[in-house]
Amino acid sequence: MYRAPVDEIAFALRHHAGLSQVLGDGVFSHLDDDVLDAIMGEAGRFASEEIAPLNLSGDREGAKLANGAITTPKGWKEAYAHWREGGWNGLSAPEAYGGQDLPLVVNMAAFEMWASASVAFALGPTLTMGGIEALAAHGSPELQKRYLEKLVSGEWMATMNLTEPQAGSDLSTVRTKAVPEGDGTYRLSGQKIFITFGEHDFTDNIVHLVLARLPDAPEGTRGISLFLVPKFLVNEDGTLGKRNDVICSGVEHKMGIHGSPTCTMVYGDGGAHSEVGTGAIGWLVGEENRGLNCMFTMMNNARVAIGAHGVGLCEAATQKALEYARERRQGKAKAVASEGAVAILHHADIQRELLTMKALTAASRALVYSCALAIDLAHANEDTEKKKYWQERANLLTPLAKAFSSDNAVEVTGRGVQVHGGMGFIEETGAAVFYRDARIGTIYEGTNGIQAIDLVMRKLPQSGGQHVLSYIGELSEQVDAFKASGEATAEVAARLSWGLDQLRDATVFLQEKLQAGDEQPLMAAATPYLRLFSIVLGAVLLSRGVTHDPEGQSPLLRFYAENLLAEAAGLKDRVIHGAASLDEAAKLLWKD
Template sequence: MPSYTPPTKDLQFLLHDVFKVSQQLIPGYADLDRAFTAAVFEEAGKIASEVLAPLNKVGDVEGCRLENGVVRTPKGFREAYAQMCEGGWNALDADPAYGGQGMPAILNLATGEMFSSANMAFQMYSGLTHGAISAIHTHASDDQKTTYLPKMIEGRWTGTMNLTEPQCGTDLGLIRTKAEPQEDGTYRITGQKIWISAGEHDMSDNIIHLVLARIPGGPEGVKGISLFIVPKFLVNADGSLGQRNALACGGLEEKMGIHGNATCVMNYDGATGFLVGEAHKGMRAMFTMMNEARLLVGMQGYAQGSVAYQNALAFAQDRLQGRDITGAKNPDGPADPIIVHPDVRRNLMDQKSFVEGARAFALWGATLIDRSHRQDDAEAEATISLLIPVIKGFLTDKGFETTVLAQQTLGGSGFTKEWGLEQFVRDARIAMIYEGTNGVQSLDLVGRKLGLNGGKTVMGFFEMVKAFLKENEGDAVLENGFLGPLKQASKDLQAAAMYFMAEGMKTPNNALSGSYDFMHLFGHVCFGLMWSKMAKAAAEALEGDGADRAFLETKIATGRYYMARQLPATALHLARIRSGAEPVMALDAANF
């Protein structure tokens, strides 16, 4: 059975040595001193490793069951969820006005990684509620906030988002669910939604569904979509639960992974719904939820890679096979541990350099969200909007790849259920699909985000990288394997962006055919920047007390590996982009 060790040391290094959170002027960051975050991470780590991780296989094996309209979650899930609520983990970064603790988003993301690594399917229940809380907090009326937020933040009620229908997924303009106005100001919601994560379960007293639907007579397409709160149980004026609403789970999907999370078909049969915000402006509200969800899904990608890597490393250190070609390292045993072999080292280094780079990238994204929300920083808001499709797409693609690499490290054992690696592979796969497939993320990046603010946002990113390169010229550590590769990778990214600007209007398919490569190229450059920042922070710490020299020196060596072995992929992606649409579109549809 796999194990999980929370990466508390790495999280502390990132928060305090790389991002220097307590020195930043972002409101709330001054409270994030080393002692405080250490205490939070220690407690979160205990929940993750001692409560959630042991339930991961249970959830995978048992799955969820639909019995007489009620979904039964796997054994132990209800008790674990109650423990999470009692500990206030659902309320960590929520508004104190409604019972939250008001902590910054970066702390929520860091603890969320631990919970997701330990048990991704379980953590989805809380993660979806978090997104629903954000949408209601940003767009709902004061009365709606007062009615729903306190119990959702407490965890007694959970939340979902209902977008997809049988005939439409990405193209939400095809939504058919109707919302008919009633004389009392409510709406009758009728329609079917599919693939609704946590749509029905037995862990909370009420489930608050956020449902996209059309008000008859509204505009066609996405401009006519509205957002509604549709609770499982209606709420009385005094806050108590009233009658059951006219909605039900019509079935559970049988899935490749995340078996412990209930993926539901939801039927709305004239259910009572409450309009959120303005009529026909539902997409604006839903994107509040989706953007946050995409950051958290990116986190899921590397969180699964992280736990898979931990178990692959442990196996490689113990498994005896063959001899080191340069001389036996375990002369008293029948063979050497497989970690002595260069190809196994390559495999593990690919995993390690991805996981640690991804963690830094995602936490940097969280600092931008905190700057945006807590300082009303328009530049930070634009930058994170640019990066969201990269975070979601690149981290989940590479996160899945990392779980496969970890599985490969175990050889035949990795293919068996006993060792648990195949579950990480199966669970990680969904992250590349939901909250907008990664192909859609790449189209969003090139089609919408690249031109954000007339191209000023992406140019600002280029200038940020240039500034980092210039201010660190002559740095002994960074000049040795970091600045040169980062500079070249950034040039490749700029060349790709210029290609899209030149070709996009003239031949749109040239841009669209290269969008996926551009997303990965962008991801590699962000990793190059993060690894350079981590190397700089590690070198500075070594010049100080250097309390943990092995950790700091390992960080620099791992960064050099990424810069030498992974970052050059930007040249390949640029070459593919420049090949244009012709090789992609050469075949007629009938010839495939």
């Protein structure tokens, strides 16, 4: 069973992501070292003892729909109640609404633990967190007053309603309609699909944030507005009023995250459930036709959270495989004197497998926490220059954190199955569920292909291309400092520098294409470039821990540098040369 690696997480926060220095600078008024350790310890306990035991049974039972109502797996509702009573839901929410106003990076470390314990369980609160951010940033004072406190306490939960059958990665074709009633409210109608926790029994009310189109709104993405549509209307005194005209009409049968209900939501069909007639009553959030911008407020942080989920899955799968490899005995190993068979962890092939898992987990964690901390620093800084600097850093790291970590979750959970041999394929063992659950992380909140395109098309050009180059320069300085510290072997240091050279070359190449407006090679190179960036960045981030704990940190960094980093050679080659064959070869794809 999962045991939260509290010390590793705290170390990664402090030294890989750099929270230690930020705490020293006194940027976060609510956080010091003691508070950090206390929170991590308590979150780890809750995740390990109260959530993790529900994961496998939740996977087996799944979320069930009957008459528009979802029943979550046994024990989940109670665990959620206990979780929110612990104050976990408002960890990084505004103090004005009852939150603890702690940095996002702390919340992301907690989310890693919730996700290790059960990513299906962690998903609902992830969406609520996004909803709180969107409302806090864009909601009217009236809406904030009525909804935020209960969302922050977790008494109610929030959802994100974006996708429609014809509108997935491309939201420009959203069709759901919102008609103004003239009294400040709107009536919504339409169908949304793939709505996570769109309906459930955790809370009495559910606050849907819904993308829809006003009458006569411009076509495309500039005609989409964001609305708040509660499942039950909320009276002046905060009590629940009439049931709104929104209902869950179906729940998906999915490969994983069975405990998390993925719902089809119907707005405004005037069915028997509705106590408000036909048309779901909603309120505008932010400005008309600026809904996508508001939605991206919640989406961006949700992307980092999906990254944190990926780290959690990596960690849980690695722990499980490690436990098995220590106990399962098969074969002999030359280096081990033994009568019978030895634990498979003595076999070099298994060691390579588990160290790969551990290294990818550590790199994903370092990257996700670094991204979350950049978001925090963008918020915390008032100074325009610094704010811009951290905002651009956060923008740059978000697609990396989301995609690298969720890709690694697929890889690491797969290796976890493999280490178990035949037992890994048996559901009761509990390795398969991580693998099935991990597979959605590369898809939702923007597929990893979309993340890569975002990285190349929107993040590389930041500040005229200077932001990314100066960041690579900073990373080079860190490697130089690492060399100077005397803790780096010449081999490892050389490999880190070499990795940064590959990244710089690929970056310069893509920036030339950007300047030339030559789109095809950019789009073709996006995915390998994202991987290249991440695998190199992961190594440099891990190296930052070595000076703080040479004995504990050097061995894994060396393994990473000498086993994983060389992937960068092939990736750079693909970035630069991979697109040339594409047009001709793609013709094959249209032939029968």
